[in-house]
Amino acid sequence: MNGRRTVAGLFALLCLLTGCAGSQAPADASYMPPQEERLVIYTSHKEEVWWPIVKEFEERTGIWVDVVTGGSSQLLDQIRQEREAPRADVMFGGGVESLESYSDCLEPYACSEKAQIPERYRSEKDLWTPFSSLPVVLIYNTKLVDPAWLTSWSDLLSDRFQGKIAFADPSVSGSSFTSLVTFLDAMGQSPEECLPQLAASLEDRQLDSSGDVLSAVAQGSDWVGITLEETALQWIAAGEDLGMVYPADGTSSVPDGSALVAGAPHRENAEKFLDFTVSLDVQQLLARQFYRRPVREDVETGETLVPLSQVKLVDYDVEWASRERESLLMSWAFYLGGEEEP
The missing domain is CATH 3.40.190.10 (Periplasmic binding protein-like II)
Incomplete structure (x- = not known):
């Protein structure tokens, strides 16, 4: 505790x-x-x-x-x-x-x-x-990232962000698990197609808690991150060098x-x-x-x-996410270098 x-x-x-x-x-x-x-x-x-x-x-x-x-x-x-x-x-x-x-x-x-x-x-x-x-958003360090570089989930898979993405362990953070499913929905691909790509972009590295995501991006140890609208806006209001993006390819709330x-x-x-x-x-x-x-x-x-009517939302299936939670987490651990194949 x-x-x-x-x-x-x-x-x-x-x-x-x-x-x-x-x-x-x-x-x-x-x-x-x-x-x-x-x-x-x-x-x-x-x-x-x-x-x-x-x-x-x-x-x-x-x-x-x-x-x-x-x-x-x-x-x-x-x-x-x-x-x-x-x-x-x-x-x-x-x-x-x-x-x-x-x-x-x-x-x-x-x-x-x-x-x-x-x-x-x-x-x-x-x-x-x-x-x-709670909408899921992308954030970036305004001193290190041109806003044009980050407009969608697919941008996270570009070479420029390789190893520079802050993402919390979804087996610990509920908001991070929501983000993982949102990524799958927005990309429109199967977990077997999407998860290895994201894991590779993270260079098999994830943070211990969702709070670490904001710190890592604000301090510049990571350039971009995945978090919730609420915490992103709080840090921006506090004067941190952060920008926030509602992904053009869709997000969840x-x-x-x-x-x-x-x-x-x-x-x-x-x-x-x-x-x-x-x-x-x-x-x-x-x-x-x-x-x-x-x-x-x-x-x-x-x-x-921003009114939700102005944000593109994916069709997030809570029942499916709940039913597949353990399977998705096992797959994610495997793609991040876990020992057991899902």
């Missing part, structure tokens, strides 16, 4: 601020709320995203929230390992095709405001609740989501949190404070985002 933020940690901070220096957050159970007032969330979101949402949820409901952070695949694997004795109540984050791949660890739940969500963002079986819509863990110890509170993630207030927060696209019909996209 990458880390944990709990209300106990906030209690310790409060003690310091109120003159209780030297004391520790109490460890005995008498200071813990009863089970009916607790919730355990596993999240792959960055703290800047999950923290204001969790904080507001706690304040409105009085529910004590324990948050465990990590990569989406890492946390979903953890949920699977804990299936006989679940610790988590909610998986908050991850591409919905990744959530579909762990359907045996999740339980369907129809959020209370489902009617406000367009059908294209819904789970047919209510296995997950959408959170935001697959939602990330939240899901109820099967056998959740605090199911009622989990359902309340899932409802909260798609509430009008939270979805407006996404549009106002983050470079994320809301999934509710009654919330407008932020002014900084």
Whole structure:
């Protein structure tokens, strides 16, 4: 696990601020709320995203929230390992095709405001609740790359970008797996044709996390990269030497989501949190404070985002991506120099 933020940690901070220096957050159970007032969330979101949402949820409901952070695949694997004795109540984050791949660890739940969500963002079986819509984009270092060099996915296969492409391990990063499937859809070729080409352009090298992609391109260790619109726009707004491209040969805008863990110890509170993630207030927060696209019909996209009507979208099949996930990851590992043939 990458880390944990709990209300106990906030209690310790409060003690310091109120003159209780030297004391520790109490460890005995008498200071813990009863089970009916607790919730355990596993999240792959960055703290800047999950923290204001969790904080507001706690304040409105009085529910004590324990948050465990990590990569989406890492946390979903953890949920699977804990299936006989679940610790988590909610998986908050991850591409919905990744959530579909762990359907045996999740339980369907129809959020209370489902009617406000367009059908294209819904789970047919209510296995997950959408959170935001996240287009995949290409980025480049503006000091090293002429914008004319990078307009489409196929440009990544040119000799000029050989060994200079930042791409995160799709077995760890859910957004990277979405990007891999988007690449296949845009190229219109089979995995056996496409994946070896991309692996060769990467020179069999991939990064450990999706966050590393932005750093590598901004610092110039890589010239171009594959990431999500949200993070690209954040770095550009921060003044980094980055440009962003919606590929002319098409991209995806697959939602990330939240899901109820099967056998959740605090199911009622989990359902309340899932409802909260798609509430009008939270979805407006996404549009106002983050470079994320809301999934509710009654919330407008932020002014900084290009309308999706102006972006060419591929026909991204979430069900196929979920069904073929393990096969695609095995093939990808093989083409990157893995030992076992898929």
